[in-house]
Amino acid sequence: MGRTPGSRRPDITREPDAEFWREDLRMGQYDDVRSARVDPAAFRKRLAQRITGAAAMKVVASELGVRKPVSHKDLLDALAEEATLATHLLLVAEFAQFKRDAPIADVVDLALPEAVRAGIRSEAGRYDRLAALLHLYLDDRDWLRYVFGLNEWHRKGSVPMVLAGQSGAPFRPFAEFVRDPAEVEHAVWEARKRHPARRLTFEQVIPRDDGRFLLVARHEVRRDHLRRPDDGRLEHGYREDLLFLHFAVDGTAVDLVGEPTALVAAVADEVARACFRSRDCRYVPDRQRATDEAIQAFLRAATDPEDPRRVALVEVMVTSSPLPGHSRLLLTGEEPAAVIADVLHIEGTYGSLFEDLDAVEWVKVLHAGNRWRLTFPRPGDARLVQYMDGGVDKRKCRQFEAYLNEHFGLVARPSDKAAPGLPAGATA
Amino acid sequence: MKARPAPAEDEARIVAPLLDDGRVIDWPRPEQESWLARLEGDLGLVSVRRTTFFLCVDPRDPESQVHAPDPDCRGRIPFDRDSAPSDPLRCDACGHEHWPRERPRTLYPRVIVSARLASAAALVERGVRAIDRRARPLGDAPAWRLALGRKETIACLLDGCLGTEFETDEFCRAHPVLHVVAARRLHADRMGGAPWIRALPLAELVVEGVEGLRRRLGELAGAAYPYAAAAGPARVHLPVRPEHAAALAAVRAAERAPGPAPWDEQYRVAGVAVVTSAQPRLIAIVRHLAAVRAEEVRRGRGAADYRWLSALDIAVALDDLVGPLRRGADNATNEETVDRYIRTVNRDAHDALAAAGREDALDGPLIESRTERDEEGTVRQYALSPRLA
Structure with missing residues (x-):
């Protein structure tokens, strides 16, 4: 896909494109929605279930050419009459199910003008998911491919890497190189040649609003089988997993998503080698040292009952507690105040929980509504601060990292347990 | 039963x-x-x-x-x-x-x-006043002296009396005191122990009402006070959470500075606050030595070549940190005063660790000294115990 989307409206007078919905967006519901039209009453009910909210109704009204204020029920009745248009919109509504806020916000910020964005933004600053996707789809259906890719990417934990062994300037600016699908596809193909047992295919390159690029590749992981819904026959194939490589603008760093990490790193290495024309290029884990003192200062702030509660301890696991028996101790709760009171009690009565950071298996802190699990591993001689980013979208992760850096001088990175080249147990 | x-x-x-x-x-x-x-x-409890x-x-x-x-x-x-x-x-x-x-x-x-502790105190007071309309509050704590027949008894809400004399063993042995206990699990150790420690869980007060309070106070009035000192060591109760949490919170509040200050807890050793003196100069000395140590560590120096400070260096630093040293009645020089302060710090630290049973945390003085010879004679130098780093 070499084109950057923008103002190529899908033809809504024709039936939706099966290949786009079924293959690119992995929407099995395509067949359900098409066959649901046989029963108009059931189709009308499904429309009412899925297409809700004032902002989405506005889009429906403008598509139907309705100028006057009309009740939502009448609008949906009118929409049900226009079966082809209704199928398009219903597919978008089905696509909106189980999508996170962050990928939609990413693409909306990249694609839509501020006038449209203001119309679908709630008071809390969030976008109405369905209305946003309808606007994106009607602007250019390829925006939905980006939403699909970014949704998978935001969902998974990443491993940060930095470039090593690179000498000299790239023969072509990295940003220009990585946005060229032919070049990237070739790199993926090279990686597939090196790992013949792995079935790798280039999917797409997603531009990000900060000038960076997200490379998406498909990895067919293992054999699997499924039953076809219509005739119940067995369909044999491969279960797929998407791999993501989020490159820095100049290519000196990359965040890898997907397993095994060594395979994703191999793709990244091929991209760097092709761009820098050097066989020695490879990405190594991004290790940012932290001092024990800075970590202690952070833990003190997190257990301070009077600190304005921007970061508060909600869980700690220590291998060797200060209690008389030195048992492994897990203190956890939902209310930070209660957990902090217990930590202070134990510290005041028996001794410090955090004095020896090697004995702290993990802590969880509450920040911006999320429970962040932090570990302080020491592979070799450097103390690291790592956090589990699985399930938390990347926007929040960046904000959390920025917060730790600004207030405590800590450079936290997502946990690299899976990073290649680590000796076993190095992060324990 | x-x-x-x-x-x-x-x-x-x-x-x-x-x-x-x-x-x-x-x-x-x-x-x-x-x-x-x-x-x-x-009840609003x-x-x-x-x-x-x-x-x-x-x-x-x-x-x-x-x-x-x-x-x-x-x-x-x-x-x-x-x-x-x-x-x-x-x-x-x-x-x-x-x-x-x-x-x-x-x-x-x-x-x-x-x-809500305030409502618990109000509930106890209502009960006390229902028994004796003229019950007298004792100080600011939620404790009341009331007459029951011809005997006088005291009822208090233990959770509100922490750190006052009403919770001490000696007071309970000498006076008929009834402890109403709200945080029952924190004070579990005092229930069913010595005969002079009488506790009424708040739940029982809520269920039984004034009659329960009257019955318990009646038992107190009939008992033989004061109790003789026990043969063994006095029953020492476990530390109570709010007290310690408050103490630690106070320490942390004092430490809280804009941005991280990595060494500001240095006067705690093995979790024990060793410099507890109210004198800011003692704290300032330890802080200054800790800051110097931090600087040395940052420069990557080992324990063998840490910088040692003379009493005069410390006196100059103190002048900057907390103001000029006052000349005492003994007309001591600044250096002698600093020497004396350091002896006090070491004694306090030793006592604090001994009281907490953690002498093992520090095998030597908190601030070590050595004598160096220079062109004018000998000079005494100080540094924080290297075992702290």
């Missing part, structure tokens, strides 16, 4: 957990609900926050069993339909992702109780 517990005891057993601060009750039972309504509405949760794997939601990575997961995930974000929630136990808005889940009630 009766064969069957009296109904009042049963009721107290129901009420007691409802008065615990921070208690989380999932699926509150009807009798708990009716007591909560009374405790919150009529607790404030109740109601929310809902769902189970990571719930037999009532068959879908949840199909999708679960761990079909035995026991995770309970708090979810409030009104305030929860639209993004998925994660099970803290197994990490499974849930979309309770897209895939509706069975929600179950959860109650979170927080205790």
Whole structure:
């Protein structure tokens, strides 16, 4: 896909494109929605279930050419009459199910003008998911491919890497190189040649609003089988997993998503080698040292009952507690105040929980509504601060990292347990 | 012991957990609900926050069993339909992702109780005044002296009297004191111990009312006070949470500075506050030495070549930190004063560690000294014990 989307409206007078919905967006519901039209009453009910909210109704009204204020029920009745248009919109509504806020916000910020964005933004600053996707789809259906890719990417934990062994300037600016699908596809193909047992295919390159690029590749992981819904026959194939490589603008760093990490790193290495024309290029884990003192200062702030509660301890696991028996101790709760009171009690009565950071298996802190699990591993001689980013979208992760850096001088990175080249147990 | 517990005891057993601060009750039972309504509405002893949760794997939601990575997961995930974000929630136990808005889940009630000490004190006072209208409050603490027949007794809310004489062993041995206890689990050690320590759990006061208080005080009035000193060591109660938390919170509040100050806890050794003197100069000396040490560590110097400071260096630094040293009656020089301060610091630190039973934490003085020879003679130099780093 070499084109950057923008103002190529899908033809809504024709039936939706099966290949786009079924293959690119992995929407099995395509067949359900098409066959649901046989029963108009059931189709009308499904429309009412899925297409809700004032902002989405506005889009429906403008598509139907309705100028006057009309009740939502009448609008949906009118929409049900226009079966082809209704199928398009219903597919978008089905696509909106189980999508996170962050990928939609990413693409909306990249694609839509501020006038449209203001119309679908709630008071809390969030976008109405369905209305946003309808606007994106009607602007250019390829925006939905980006939403699909970014949704998978935001969902998974990443491993940060930095470039090593690179000498000299790239023969072509990295940003220009990585946005060229032919070049990237070739790199993926090279990686597939090196790992013949792995079935790798280039999917797409997603531009990000900060000038960076997200490379998406498909990895067919293992054999699997499924039953076809219509005739119940067995369909044999491969279960797929998407791999993501989020490159820095100049290519000196990359965040890898997907397993095994060594395979994703191999793709990244091929991209760097092709761009820098050097066989020695490879990405190594991004290790940012932290001092024990800075970590202690952070833990003190997190257990301070009077600190304005921007970061508060909600869980700690220590291998060797200060209690008389030195048992492994897990203190956890939902209310930070209660957990902090217990930590202070134990510290005041028996001794410090955090004095020896090697004995702290993990802590969880509450920040911006999320429970962040932090570990302080020491592979070799450097103390690291790592956090589990699985399930938390990347926007929040960046904000959390920025917060730790600004207030405590800590450079936290997502946990690299899976990073290649680590000796076993190095992060324990 | 009766064969069957009296109904009042049963009721107290129901009420007691409802008065615990921070208690989380999932699926509150009807009798708990009716007591909560009374405790919150009529008596104001607790404030109740109601929310809902769902189970990571719930037999009532068959879908949840199909999708679960761990079909035995026991995770309970708090979810409030009104305030929860639209993004998925994660099970803290197994990490499974849930979309309770897209895939509706069975929600179950959860109650979170927080205790209100002021209302507990008011309840005790009401009871005391019902027995003796002219009961006299003792100081600022929630404690009252009241006449029961011809005897005088004292009733107090223990949780409000921490750090006062009413909680001490000596006072209880000398006077007929009844402790009403709100945080029953924190003070569990004082119930059923020595005969002169009498405790009335708040739950029993709530259930039995004034009659229970009158009966307990009557038992006190009939007892033989003062009790003789016990043969063995006096019963020492375990440290009480609020007291320690408050002390530690005060220490942290004092330490709190804009930005991280990595060495500001240096006057604590092995978790024991070793420089407890109210004198800011002692603290300042330790802080200054710690700052110097931090600087040395930052420069990458080993323990062997740390910089040592002379008394004069320290006196100059103190002048900057806390103002000029005053000349005492003994007309000591600044250096002699600093020497004396350091001896005090070392003595205090040793005593504090000994009191906490942690002499092993520091085998030597907190601030070490050595004598160096220079062109004018000998000079005494100081540095923080290297074992601290």
